[in-house]
Amino acid sequence: MSKFIVRGGKRLTGSVKVSGAKNSVLPIIAASLLGEEGESVIFDAPPLDDVMTIIKVLESLGASVKYDNEVIHINAQHLTSCEAPYEWVRKMRASFLVMGPLLTRMGYTRISLPGGCAIGTRPIDQHLKGFEAMGAEINLGQGYIEARTEGKLRGAKIYLDVASVGATENIMMAATLAEGTTVIENAAKEPEIVDLANYLNSMGAKVRGAGTGTVRIEGVEKLHGVKHTVIPDRVEAGTYMVAAAITGGDVYVEGAIADHLAPVISKLEEMGVTIIPDENGVRVIADKPLKAVDVKTLPYPGFPTDMQSQMMALLLVSEGTSVVTETVFENRFMHVEQFHLMNADIKVDGRSAIITGGVPLTGAKVTATDLRAGAALICAGLVAEGTTEVSGTHHIDRGYVHLAEKLSGLGADIWRVSVEEPVLETSSEPSKEQNKKGLKIQTTTV
Ligand SMILES: CC(=O)N[C@H]1[C@@H](OP(=O)(O)OP(=O)(O)OC[C@H]2O[C@@H](n3ccc(=O)[nH]c3=O)[C@H](O)[C@@H]2O)O[C@H](CO)[C@@H](O)[C@@H]1O
Numbered sequence: 533m534s535k536f537i538v539r540g541g542k543r544l545t546g547s548v549k550v551s552g553a554k555n556s557v558l559p560i561i562a563a564s565l566l567g568e569e570g571e572s573v574i575f576d577a578p579p580l581d582d583v584m585t586i587i588k589v590l591e592s593l594g595a596s597v598k599y600d601n602e603v604i605h606i607n608a609q610h611l612t613s614c615e616a617p618y619e620w621v622r623k624m625r626a627s628f629l630v631m632g633p634l635l636t637r638m639g640y641t642r643i644s645l646p647g648g649c650a651i652g653t654r655p656i657d658q659h660l661k662g663f664e665a666m667g668a669e670i671n672l673g674q675g676y677i678e679a680r681t682e683g684k685l686r687g688a689k690i691y692l693d694v695a696s697v698g699a700t701e702n703i704m705m706a707a708t709l710a711e712g713t714t715v716i717e718n719a720a721k722e723p724e725i726v727d728l729a730n731y732l733n734s735m736g737a738k739v740r741g742a743g744t745g746t747v748r749i750e751g752v753e754k755l756h757g758v759k760h761t762v763i764p765d766r767v768e769a770g771t772y773m774v775a776a777a778i779t780g781g782d783v784y785v786e787g788a789i790a791d792h793l794a795p796v797i798s799k800l801e802e803m804g805v806t807i808i809p810d811e812n813g814v815r816v817i818a819d820k821p822l823k824a825v826d827v828k829t830l831p832y833p834g835f836p837t838d839m840q841s842q843m844m845a846l847l848l849v850s851e852g853t854s855v856v857t858e859t860v861f862e863n864r865f866m867h868v869e870q871f872h873l874m875n876a877d878i879k880v881d882g883r884s885a886i887i888t889g890g891v892p893l894t895g896a897k898v899t900a901t902d903l904r905a906g907a908a909l910i911c912a913g914l915v916a917e918g919t920t921e922v923s924g925t926h927h928i929d930r931g932y933v934h935l936a937e938k939l940s941g942l943g944a945d946i947w948r949v950s951v952e953e954p955v956l957e958t959s960s961e962p963s964k965e966q967n968k969k970g971l972k973i974q975t976t977t978v
């Protein structure tokens with residue numbers, strides 16, 4: 533168990549490199565189960581807890597997986613099981629993404645129900661609706677979902693009631709080996725879906741229209757392993773952009789793709805932040821007082837729900853009143869209570885949060901209630917007066933590679949301690965004792 537300790541007041545400057553996208557690499561690893569021939573090699577695979585979890589799932593299915601230095605080798609030629617047990621799906625909902633590949637390749641799969649989580653109930657009805665339309669028989673019992681098909685899945689026209697990222701990905705993967713053509717309407721358009729489609733197409737699939745609301749997949753006989761590089765993580769990039777802006781900093785976010793971040797960049801610009809994109813990244817300069825803006829989360833290309841809490845942290849230091857409306861998940865304001873502990877003035881009214889900016893934040897002991905809430909609390913800690921201790925680091929480790937090191941590299945006063953260790957209150961440098969024990973700026977072990 534550990535905590536992040538942040539001491540506010542340091543202006544961030546310099547350059548930070550974005551890792552591969554969590555939300556791309558997870559479906560891509562799941563899709564590797566479709567490779568009946570050869571091996572896949574996936575580059576820029578971030579060393580995140582979620583990546584380790586999905587690797588365990590693949591290994592439990594009989595795939596051979598090697599992870600070294602952000603490169604994953606996956607050989608899924610001989611699978612020995614079709615079941616993803618509770619122990620893994622409980623840890624990470626994205627484990628459910630193995631359902632489409634297993635069903636289409638093996639004709640049968642049994643996966644633990646993913647259940648709800650802190651941010652919402654997160655049903656999977658749209659995934660199942662898609663599989664059923666393709667001819668699968670679905671049974672639910674004892675906390676598991678069983679799906680089977682006599683012969684191959686059949687291509688079908690599937691309209692998604694919500695533009696679900698996971699359902700689009702799961703159905704798209706299932707359709708690659710189905711008989712005939714599948715059309716997904718009201719498909720999600722996230723960049724991670726395009727990355728997955730590119731991966732599937734290099735494996736030999738025929739996916740067209742990914743990134744638009746209509747995705748067309750013509751089934752093929754077989755897929756094979758390939759080499760692929762994962763796109764940079766737009767949420768991680770956006771988090772560093774917020775961290776730069778909140779400290780009045782000047783930071784180059786290397787690897788950030790401006791196009792993927794268009795709604796975040798637009799809001800930052802409205803607030804008075806200067807954004808200079810180039811072909812290798814985005815420079816963020818915050819040299820003026822920040823203005824309040826309203827933010828509404830929406831499916832891509834709308835403002836991402838995964839940046840909502842970090843944006844809220846930034847609005848806490850802006851001048852005026854802002855309204856943040858969360859439309860994607862029904863319970864994604866858990867961080868508000870934690871911000872209150874830091875003296876923030878936020879009122880929640882249904883799906884909206886009303887933020888009175890400019891009230892000085894004070895350091896406090898807070899808890900990451902989910903992955904992005906954790907990042908947002910750290911952003912707030914960067915400008916709060918005094919010390920902020922953020923626990924619940926297991927959430928943060930799901931999605932941020934070396935967060936403390938990357939922020940320290942920009943000049944932030946942040947480090948990680950084991951919870952058993954006393955927190956240093958006076959020195960900004962790690963003590964010799966701490967360094968010996970490797971406690972300050974500890975890295976995530978994988
Ligand atoms: C691993 C991954 O890529 N995670 C991302 C993915 O999650 P995930 O794929 O789980 O999110 P979805 O796009 O599926 O969920 C969006 C909304 O649709 C609802 N829904 C979803 C499926 C379904 O069958 N029925 C249904 O009602 C959900 O409850 C939610 O309210 O997209 C989310 C929305 O951008 C992001 O916050 C997550 O970071």
Ligand SMILES: C=C(OP(=O)(O)O)C(=O)O
Nearest residue numbers: 625626651838903904931
């Ligand atoms: C909600 C998120 O991820 P997941 O879907 O994996 O829970 C996230 O990345 O913010």
